[in-house]
Amino acid sequence: MQSLNQIIAQIRPLDRLVMEEMSIRLDGLVKPVGSLGRLEQLAIQLSGIYRNLNISASHKQLIVMAADHGVYAEGITLAPQAVTYLQMLNMVKGVSGVCVLAKQMKADVLLVDTGIDSLPIEGVLNYKVRRSSGNIATQAAMSREEAITLLERSARLAIEQVNHGVRLIGTGELGMGNTTPAAAIVSVLCDAEPEHTVGVGANFPQDRMQHRIEVVRRAIAINQPDANDSIDVLAKVGGFDLGGMAGIMIGAAAAGVPIVLDGFLSCAAALIAVNIAPQIHPYLIPSHRSAEKGTQLALEKLNLVPYLEMSMRLGEGSGAVMAFPIIDAACAMATKMGSLNESNILLSD
Numbered sequence: 643m644q645s646l647n648q649i650i651a652q653i654r655p656l657d658r659l660v661m662e663e664m665s666i667r668l669d670g671l672v673k674p675v676g677s678l679g680r681l682e683q684l685a686i687q688l689s690g691i692y693r694n695l696n697i698s699a700s701h702k703q704l705i706v707m708a709a710d711h712g713v714y715a716e717g718i719t720l721a722p723q724a725v726t727y728l729q730m731l732n733m734v735k736g737v738s739g740v741c742v743l744a745k746q747m748k749a750d751v752l753l754v755d756t757g758i759d760s761l762p763i764e765g766v767l768n769y770k771v772r773r774s775s776g777n778i779a780t781q782a783a784m785s786r787e788e789a790i791t792l793l794e795r796s797a798r799l800a801i802e803q804v805n806h807g808v809r810l811i812g813t814g815e816l817g818m819g820n821t822t823p824a825a826a827i828v829s830v831l832c833d834a835e836p837e838h839t840v841g842v843g844a845n846f847p848q849d850r851m852q853h854r855i856e857v858v859r860r861a862i863a864i865n866q867p868d869a870n871d872s873i874d875v876l877a878k879v880g881g882f883d884l885g886g887m888a889g890i891m892i893g894a895a896a897a898g899v900p901i902v903l904d905g906f907l908s909c910a911a912a913l914i915a916v917n918i919a920p921q922i923h924p925y926l927i928p929s930h931r932s933a934e935k936g937t938q939l940a941l942e943k944l945n946l947v948p949y950l951e952m953s954m955r956l957g958e959g960s961g962a963v964m965a966f967p968i969i970d971a972a973c974a975m976a977t978k979m980g981s982l983n984e985s986n987i988l989l990s991d
């Protein structure tokens with residue numbers, strides 16, 4: 643079985659030659675040069691990832707990494723912790739937000755339990771590190787060994803999915819309280835005060851926000867995560883869902899497929915993944931700009947500009963699947979449009 647380092651070593655730079663060819667092809671399509679804007683940039687990125695001009699993201703999959711968080715004990719979230727388990731049952735039934743939207747976009751949903759505080763759930767892959775991470779306000783979320791194993795197993799899972807025909811992976815999550823560790827990660831990796839990274843999550847009351855901010859501040863002060871070592875950051879102030887997502891990103895890049903990010907939690911996980919394996923960056927496709935505070939900071943650090951502005955903050959991967967039609971549009975445009983030449987149109991410069 644491959645180690646995390648072996649998986650990372652497989653990540654290839656995008657195919658620059660194919661990207662240049664794609665760029666020339668796009669300029670020759672029956673439209674003013676550059677007039678399809680970011681759709682053109684996306685088509686070029688996809689051609690570099692797929693190493694082919696004939697781009698198609700036919701089999702799309704949204705992977706939901708779900709876990710509970712020990713920091714729940716600090717009173718940092720409104721929803722009862724059991725909602726992670728209960729909403730996972732809704733995912734199995736296909737009635738959660740992301741399941742309905744994914745079906746609409748003709749994408750599969752893969753459910754993974756990386757640490758829900760429950761017994762294993764039928765219809766959900768059991769990748770439990772353990773039932774709930776440590777309370778980051780008083781201790782590490784997980785050991786370094788647990789973090790590496792989580793990254794490794796999740797990366798292998800993504801590779802397996804690609805081996806079974808998946809051509810594009812979206813990253814989703816579920817975990818009551820997870821915006822708190824995510825805020826801690828973003829604070830550490832973007833060198834930002836918790837005031838700028840802590841947001842409302844799933845409707846945490848504004849008049850109790852200072853408490854949440856203090857919890858994040860305490861988590862960082864107690865754990866002293868090393869900003870230059872993202873595995874340390876994940877282990878000390880992260881969570882099993884966030885680590886699982888980072889692993890999926892690394893595995894998807896190693897397997898040569900695009901990764902569509904979702905909201906704030908995806909951004910926090912991407913910061914971890916990119917710090918561990920900077921080579922994954924060209925494989926990342928942003929989707930929407932989550933309304934969660936801290937998202938913009940993380941996106942700027944990631945140097946990504948989202949395609950959609952929908953004021954969404956559900957999570958689950960709901961924003962990622964909303965970007966799937968844009969990816970299909972880029973593929974259709976690049977492979978089906980007629981050319982200026984065939985149309986006898988000569989555009990003077």
Ligand SMILES: O=C(O)c1ccc[n+]([C@@H]2O[C@H](COP(=O)([O-])O)[C@@H](O)[C@H]2O)c1
Pocket residue numbers: 718719720721815816817818819820821822842843844845846904905906907932933934954955956957958
């Ligand atoms: O995706 C986002 O940007 C996002 C922003 C806020 C909340 N969430 C979802 O809400 C849950 C976390 O919220 P909280 O308040 O419990 O930390 C978790 O299950 C996420 O899927 C997701």
Ligand SMILES: Cc1cc2nc[nH]c2cc1C
Pocket residue numbers: 721725729815816817844956957958
């Ligand atoms: C109902 C509910 C569904 C969710 N999905 C993602 N986070 C969630 C939080 C709540 C509270």
